[in-house]
Amino acid sequence: MTASILKKTLGLAVLAGWSLAAQALDLNVGYQKSAINLVSLKAQGTLEKQLAPLGVTVKWYEFQAGPPILEAMNAGSVSIGMTGDSPPVFAQAAGANIVYIGQEPSKPESSAILVPAGSTIKKLADLKGKRVAFTKGSSAHYLTVAALKKAGLQYSDITPVYLTPSEARAAFERGSVDAWSIWDPYYAAASRAGGVRVLSSGKGLSANNTFYLAARDFAQANPKVIAIVFKALTDNNKQLRGNVQQVAKTLSGYTGLEAETYAAMLARHPDYSVSYVNAKTVQQQQQVADTFHALGLIPKAIKVQDAVWKP
Known part of the structure; x- marks a missing residue:
């Protein structure tokens, strides 16, 4: 989104009657360590400074x-958040009352x-009969499915092991699974630790799109707040x-991941613009x-x- 479009959006908001008076509202932001832009805003207190005059408390x-x-x-406890491509699909199919409000540039290499450095798995087709760890309903889930399709394999040709990123890394390191499908910064952290290939x-497998989402009722009632978040x-x-x-050093201080991990992640994908x-x-x-x-x-x-929400 360009600055001019955002300026026009905010200008139209005022003309349409959006009040600039304080309105006592909680903006509950759900984020992951991979949410570079959001974590950076959190570290700087940017949204708190910009939204406080409107009576909005950021959590x-x-x-x-x-x-x-x-x-x-x-469930109503998060207003907006950022995820990869697959979670919204599973949520929508389950009847969740959420909407896509924005996107970042695709990042397939992130x-x-x-596989372990010494693994006999040399190509995607070698995953047949293997235990592959990933988080169910995550972007890594779709990456795995796309990889199997490219290799001419069926989903039933592997044993999926549904684990959180931290659980998957532990299982991978102790040899309980044969492969691990994962996204940054966990991917960058594992690569830096060594012993992986x-x-x-x-x-060539997945666009690996990143989305900003919101509770539908929140988006419909607070387009001005979303416009301010997008501009920030x-x-x-x-x-x-x-x-x-x-930036890597700042992010490290707020998430506990090493600065070098974030530096590798930023080098791989430097653009976190929102539209x-x-x-x-x-x-x-x-x-x-x-x-x-x-x-x-x-x-x-x-x-x-x-x-898809239309502002």
Whole structure:
């Protein structure tokens, strides 16, 4: 989203009668360690400064992955959050009252399927009969499905082991699983620790889109707040691209991950700009939904467009 569009959005908001008076509202933000832009805003207190004059209190809640963020959102305890491509599909299919409000540029190289350095698994087809760890309903889930399809394998050809990122890393390191499908910064952290080999990144397999989502009722009632959040994210992206080492150090101080891990993540994918969801991304997301439905992993077919918020 460009600054001019955001300025126009805010200007139209005032003309449309959005009040600039304080309104006593909680903005509960669900984030992951992978949410570079959000974590950076949290570290700087940017949203708190910008929204306090409007009576909006910002509260932050950290999650390991996208699915629990959307579960909390559907339950009413999270207002907005950021996830990968698959969690919204599973949530929509389950009837969650959430909407896509924005997107970041795709980042296919920011996720990967890892195997131990000495593994006999040399190509994707070698995953047949193997135990593969990933978080159910996450972007890593779709990456795994796409990788199997490319290799000419069926989902039933592997044994999926559904684990959180921290559980999966532990299982991977003790040899309980043969491969691990994961996203940054966990991917970067595992690579830095050593003893792993990248079987395949997401390039050519998945767009690995990142989405901002909101509870539908919250989005409909608070478009001004969302516009302010988007502007803060857009402005902050310029800062992120300007000083990688300092940004990595700041993020490390707020998440506990090493600064070098974030530096590797930023080098792999430097652009965290935000925009409203476009038609091309909706089409890519529909492919994700159709793939999971065809495999029987979601209970019904869905139309992604039905969950796209129009400001």
